[in-house]
Amino acid sequence: MDISIVVPLFNEEESLPELCAWIERVVTANNFTYEVLLVDDGSNDDSWEIVKQLSSKNQHIKGIKLQRNYGKSAALNEGFKAVKGDVVITMDADMQDSPDEIPGLRKMIIEDGFDLVSGWKQKRYDNALTKNIPSKLFNAAARESSGIKLNDFNCGLKAYKRKVVKSIEVFGEMHRYIPVLAKWAGFKKIGEKVVEHRPRKYGTTKFGLERFVNGFLDLATITFLNKFGKRPMHFFGLYGTLCFLIGFVVSLYLAMSKLRDTNFSLTNRPAFYIGLAVMIIGIQLFLTGFVAELIGRNSTERNNYLIEERLGIE
Numbered sequence: 001m002d003i004s005i006v007v008p009l010f011n012e013e014e015s016l017p018e019l020c021a022w023i024e025r026v027v028t029a030n031n032f033t034y035e036v037l038l039v040d041d042g043s044n045d046d047s048w049e050i051v052k053q054l055s056s057k058n059q060h061i062k063g064i065k066l067q068r069n070y071g072k073s074a075a076l077n078e079g080f081k082a083v084k085g086d087v088v089i090t091m092d093a094d095m096q097d098s099p100d101e102i103p104g105l106r107k108m109i110i111e112d113g114f115d116l117v118s119g120w121k122q123k124r125y126d127n128a129l130t131k132n133i134p135s136k137l138f139n140a141a142a143r144e145s146s147g148i149k150l151n152d153f154n155c156g157l158k159a160y161k162r163k164v165v166k167s168i169e170v171f172g173e174m175h176r177y178i179p180v181l182a183k184w185a186g187f188k189k190i191g192e193k194v195v196e197h198r199p200r201k202y203g204t205t206k207f208g209l210e211r212f213v214n215g216f217l218d219l220a221t222i223t224f225l226n227k228f229g230k231r232p233m234h235f236f237g238l239y240g241t242l243c244f245l246i247g248f249v250v251s252l253y254l255a256m257s258k259l260r261d262t263n264f265s266l267t268n269r270p271a272f273y274i275g276l277a278v279m280i281i282g283i284q285l286f287l288t289g290f291v292a293e294l295i296g297r298n299s300t301e302r303n304n305y306l307i308e309e310r311l312g313i314e
Contacts, residue, residue, distance in 0.1 A: 002032040003106060004085030004162070008075035009093035010041045014202035016050045016093060020061060023099045030103050036061045038093075039079045042069035073175040080165040086110075088165050092156035098196045105159035108191055115164050115187035118150050118179055119157035121197035138176075141216065145223050146180045150192050153179060157195050161187075173218045184226050232296065236289025244282030250275030 005023060009016070020036060027034045038051045040063065051063040064078050076090060087109045091097040101119065108117045124135075135154065142153045154176045168181040179190050228235040254272055258264045266272045 001035060001085040002087065003027065003034040003102065004083035004088045005034065005036045005102070006039065006076060006079035006083060006088060006090045007036065007093050008039045008041055008072050008079065008090075009043065009047055010069060010072075010075075011043045011045045011047060012093040012202070013043070013045045013047045013050050015095045016047065016054065019093060019095055019099070020054050020058070023102070024058065024060075026099045026102050032102075032106075033085075034060055035083075035085060037079045037082055038063045039075040040065040041071065041075040042066050071173065073170045073173055076175050076178075077170040080168075080170065083162060083165060086162055088160045088162055090156060090158050090160075095201045096198045097157040098198060101157060101193070101195045105157070105193060108193060109159050109161055112191070113189060114159075114191040115161050115189045116179060116182050117159045117191045117193055118152065119155040119195035120150070120152045120192050121155055122151075122194050124197050138216065138219075142177070142180070142219055145219060146177075146183070148179050148183060148190055150179060150190070152192075153177065155195070163187075172221070174222065177218065177222050180222055180226070184222075230296065232292035233289035236285045236292065240282045240285030240287075240289060242282070243278050243285060247275045247277070247279030247282060251279065 007019070016038070020038075023036055038054070038061065040048050040051060042065075048063070048065050051061075051065075055061045055063055062082070064075075064082065066075065066078065079090075080088070087106045089102055089105055091099070097119070105117050105119075108114050135152075139151060139153055143149060158178065160182075164182050164185070164187050167185045167187070168178065170178060170181065174181060183190065224235070250271055254266055254269065254275065258266055
């Protein structure tokens, strides 16, 4: 199969027939063998009924319905488990992503050899205050922390080699960081393509300002997991030791001062309490790292490393 198209959706009953018809025109014109996976993330409108109708008319359209609204990451992850195409393309169901971009994205994967290609919506039709400006700040922070030079991490229109989506797990709100997850899994050739961003034709946006707060928190999470997921003691132990040593030096200095001057009062000095508090924090951080190491050592996934190729081993 040439292409698998994964479309996560939530309450998009109006746009689905038009979107699927557009996809069919594009793939038919390019003679692609394909499948469309419509993943219903617990919609409470008639989206699933529309999916069933579309599937009954077109054998290439398939559906997955989640029991409740788990979020876009969960929908994508379930879609990735089911895909069979050599190239996997994701797009949103709100008609703001153009299916006309499909051939160009596939070409960059097949002919140019990219592992992942992310869309870049240079011209956007979103509200500048609530979406465009926060998105620029978010993308700048993501570029700086991940080292991946993309202008639009959160663009829903992306293309992947099938091997990429089978090697990553998208959880929480990590759909924003799929390029980071791919790089973490060892896929280094990540490209970008300028794509059309269309005005929303149906419905309303499902995301508010809180997504940017959650996005930065998830960025911190994935940065930590990337660097210290397999060795948490290197993080907690380092800072725990530093805190303990700072507190110990402060406490030792005050103790020596008390020995030199019997009238020297420890309890009247803020440094005494600060030193004790910093030592306690250091011990807690060190113990946190120790417990995290114990959990990691006993995890069933502690040696879950990806193997690219085997020679002479069945």
